[in-house]
Amino acid sequence: xxxxxxxxxxxxxxxxxxxxxxxxxxxxxxxxxxxxxxxxxxxxxxxxxxxxxxxxxxxxxxxxxxxxxxxxxxxxxxxxxxxxxxxxxxxxxxxxxxxxxxxxxxxxxxxxxxxxxxxxxxxxxxx
Amino acid sequence: xxxxxxxxxxxxxxxxxxxxxxxxxxxxxxxxxxxxxxxxxxxxxxxxxxxxxxxxxxxxxxxxxxxxxxxxxxxxxxxxxxxxxxxxxxxxxxxxxxxxxxxxxxxxxxxxxxxxxxxxxxx
Numbered sequence: 394x395x396x397x398x399x400x401x402x403x404x405x406x407x408x409x410x411x412x413x414x415x416x417x418x419x420x421x422x423x424x425x426x427x428x429x430x431x432x433x434x435x436x437x438x439x440x441x442x443x444x445x446x447x448x449x450x451x452x453x454x455x456x457x458x459x460x461x462x463x464x465x466x467x468x469x470x471x472x473x474x475x476x477x478x479x480x481x482x483x484x485x486x487x488x489x490x491x492x493x494x495x496x497x498x499x500x501x502x503x504x505x506x507x508x509x510x511x512x513x514x515x516x517x518x519x520x
Numbered sequence: 521x522x523x524x525x526x527x528x529x530x531x532x533x534x535x536x537x538x539x540x541x542x543x544x545x546x547x548x549x550x551x552x553x554x555x556x557x558x559x560x561x562x563x564x565x566x567x568x569x570x571x572x573x574x575x576x577x578x579x580x581x582x583x584x585x586x587x588x589x590x591x592x593x594x595x596x597x598x599x600x601x602x603x604x605x606x607x608x609x610x611x612x613x614x615x616x617x618x619x620x621x622x623x624x625x626x627x628x629x630x631x632x633x634x635x636x637x638x639x640x641x642x643x
Binding site: 424427434437444446451455458471474481482 | 543547550551553554557558561562564565566568569572575576579588592595596599602603606612630633634636637638640641
C-alpha cells in the first residue's frame, strides 16, 4: 500500500465515446463558459485599470470595449456568465441529490440553455 | 503496536489527495457568487458605456466598490479552483504542475491588479 508505483491513471473519457445528450452538452458548456470567462475578466480589469489611470487611457480602453467587436465580446461574456450562473445553481441542486433522474435532468438542461438567453436579452433591454 | 491511528494512515489517500476540501470551496464560492454576480452585472453594465467621470463617481460609492471587490476576489478564486479541476482532468505530471502554477499566479495577479485599480478610484 505504501510503495509508489507509476500507474497511468485514466483521464476524462473522450467525448467521442458517448452520443450527445442535453445533460452532457450543458455540463461541457459549464466548463467551457467558466474557463472562457477569464477573457472577460482580463478585459474588465484592463478597463478598470484604464479608468483608474486617467482620461486618455480610459478613452482608449472604453473605445475598444464599446466598439462593435467589444460589444460582441461583452454580449457573449454576458451570455456565458448567465449560463454559468444558472448551470452553477443546477450543480448545487445536483450536489444536494436533487434533479438527477433523467427526465428532470433533461428539463433542467433545456431550462439553463433557454434561461441564459432570456436573461441575456433581459439584461440588454434593462441596461 | 502501531503508533499511527488508522485515520492518520487513511488521510490524503483518496483520489483527490485532499478529501472534499476543493468541492466544499466551490460550493461556498458558488453560493456567494449567486448573490454577487447579478449585482455585478447591474453595476458594471450601467458603468460600461458611461463617461469617465461617471465611472469614477460609480466606483467611489461604497456599495458598487465593495461589490466589485467581492466579484474580483471570489470570482477569480472560483475561477482558479475551477480551472484547476480542468487541468487535473486533461494533463498530468510536470505539465500539470506548471500549468497550475501559471493559473495560480495569473489569477492572483489579475485580482491584485483589479483591486489596485478599484482602490485608486474609490479612495
